[in-house]
Amino acid sequence: MSKIIPNISIDCVIFGFDFKQLNVLLVERKLIDKDSKQVLIDDWTLVGYHIYEDEDMDTAAARILRKISGIEDIYLEQFYTFGDENRIKNEKDKLWHKHHNKHFKSRVVTVGYYSLIDNTKVKLSLSDRNVKWFAIDDLPELGFDHKKILDKALDSLRDKLRNQPIGFELLPEKFTISQMQRLYEEILGTRFDRRNFRKKVLQMKYIIPLDEKQTGVKHKAAQLFAFSREVYEKTKTERFDFTI
Amino acid sequence: MSKIIPNISIDCVIFGFDFKQLNVLLVERKLIDKDSKQVLIDDWTLVGYHIYEDEDMDTAAARILRKISGIEDIYLEQFYTFGDENRIKNEKDKLWHKHHNKHFKSRVVTVGYYSLIDNTKVKLSLSDRNVKWFAIDDLPELGFDHKKILDKALDSLRDKLRNQPIGFELLPEKFTISQMQRLYEEILGTRFDRRNFRKKVLQMKYIIPLDEKQTGVKHKAAQLFAFSREVYEKTKTERFDFTI
DNA sequence: ATTTAGTGTGTATTTTTTACACAGTGCAAA
DNA sequence: TTTGCACTGTGTAAAAAATACACACTAAAT
Structure with missing residues (x-):
């Protein structure tokens, strides 16, 4: 397979509805110091990933969603792109990057998508990391600028919900x-x-x-x-x- | 000044209103063969440019608009990001790139902004290239995928115009x-x-x-x-x- | 048999949207 | 100075849409 593009990523806000609340799917971000066993980071993030050089953004987003949820046709909507020069600035985020993206330290622009999925169909799977639904009004601490991204996604979703028949996707x-x-x-x-x-x-x-x-x-x-x-x-x- | 980011660009759809029609500001794209004097390309594009490594996207967009129009506070709205793997594919576009971006040939993801400007205030200036207003329903041939970008911008503008008081910006x-x-x-x-x-x-x-x-x-x-x-x-x- | 937690239904009032026509002003041209 | 032109400014009635509101019914669980 071809190479990823290092400075462009996709973050996906995955919404689900359990007949009670609106939920978001988050991935645990945990970093433990090998020697001291100290927990350096333990919080949650959106589902994010890079795209391959020969892959459309929409296709990439769909690919990952399929992988996580097991569902084929998922409603997907690009809503905003986040590219502030210092969007990843706090200590935990830098630490995380140091452990994972060692080779690349310039700014990463991330394209935000949200997806609506029918909770009754989904079967979660993301192999190595812990994945969980959280109620929209009871969120854990989010890493990076993902709180900001999530809020913007919610705004777009509300907007769209008022003007287009997308509720049925949930x-x-x-x-x-x-x-x-x-x-x-x-x-x-x-x-x-x-x-x-x-x-x-x-x-x-x-x-x-x-x-x-x-x-x-x-x-x-x-x-x-x-x-x-x-x-x-x-x-x-x-x-x-x-x-x- | 610092370096530009080669694979991320901004394209700006600049709207103006002359009390009769909605207009868009376009830049002429002309390429003439040095030897044969043959006109290889002669069409129009949106105002596009790259961002610097230490610059926010919004700031970059505002900077360029200030430069072109001479106006300080311009209404600016990010509306969509275009990143299809083959978005620049036709012969003219490749030719143009060959002449200008010689050093870089991977995909460029472009973030679309539209701006609304008060036509009575604007003083056009873009030094070396020809810049002109076109009525939205009488457009010339557009280079790259800029017709698609423009259409999407128009959609977003219409949407927003119905729900927010942004018409006054024009x-x-x-x-x-x-x-x-x-x-x-x-x-x-x-x-x-x-x-x-x-x-x-x-x-x-x-x-x-x-x-x-x-x-x-x-x-x-x-x-x-x-x-x-x-x-x-x-x-x-x-x-x-x-x-x- | 009773409790629980929901479904299903109609009308009157208020608000919003729509359709529609004529007199007045100020400039320009004859 | 008169006339034509191109626009401004104004109100009302009818139709449609939004709102407020209460009671009888069902099915399962105890």
Whole structure:
């Protein structure tokens, strides 16, 4: 395989939804001194990696996501590029780089992607490192400038969620209206009236009612719906507009 | 001064508005064979340049814009990064590179910015190359993948224009309501009812009516208004929403 | 049989959006 | 000095969309 490009990286903010909260997938960053056994670094980072010289950025991002999640077609969106001259400046980050990128010390520009994945499908695997979901409002300490990157990703996600039908990427194929409502409430940080929400959603032609009900719940089972991209493309008006 | 980073560039889509149309500033790309005097390349490109190793991307973008336009504080927005492995692939582009970047032949990732500038203030200057405004719907042939970059910039601009008060960056400090209307119509490609537009704008508290009138027009002079960012920041609701 | 935790439904009120026409001003040209 | 031109400035009624709001029903678990 060909060489990586040393000064360009990709950082991927992987969002998932467990019907309760919005979550982000993070990778543990741990560094232990060989001799003293002292823990020098123990925090978390986004999923980041370099691209190969003969590889498109989108392709690279998709490749890694496939590897981590086991899912083929993942929704992926480039949202911002971070290239400040001193973006990696604190001691831990320098230390980490010293141990890993010994050969390269100039600035690294990183292109931010976020991806939306259906939590019910994912099977985590990232061999050697510890990988974990964290609730968006209960994050651990993040390394590098990844807090800043994550915040920007969240902003872009919220923006997009209001104007395009991307919420369904975070839901299973069949979902109930209140699962959808909770998703919008959690991400946008708002609360909607249940009846009005339902009314609005039901007049979207591309939300297809199914002849099926939820199973495995200990209360009245709700009807399931599916999102149809074909119908959406045919019937979409100028913009989605999720005001409510 | 320090060295440039060879594989990262910035391309800037500079928008201006002349009260009639949305325009883009382009630079002529001309290559003439020394011996045969044959014109090998003659087309146009966005304003592009490299960044220095010790310079932030935003700073670099602002620096160049200042140089070209003579204006200090220019509205600048990063909108997308283009890094396809084969983004520069056609013959003219390769030829151009051969003549200019002889020393470097790997892929260049370019970070796209767009800037909005008040046409009435600008004084063009880019020493050695020919620089010109083009109407957005009457563009010449563009070099590299700059048509794609421009299109993406336009999309982002439209998006932002609907949700944030950035249109004023393209207008002089004092403007009339119908200048503002034409701006929105041109960029969004819509047409608004004059009375409803005015009604909507007048209920925005941050559009301040001035005690002044337009001059130099050969019809009834219209009242002038100004945008107040302070009032906007104080009174803004969740989002701007330019639906009409 | 009761509790629990959710589903499913309709209407009236308010707000926002839309559609639409005519008189007035100021300059320029005859 | 008159007339034409090109634009400014103004209000109302009708339609559509958003909001507020409460009760009966279901299925499982105890």
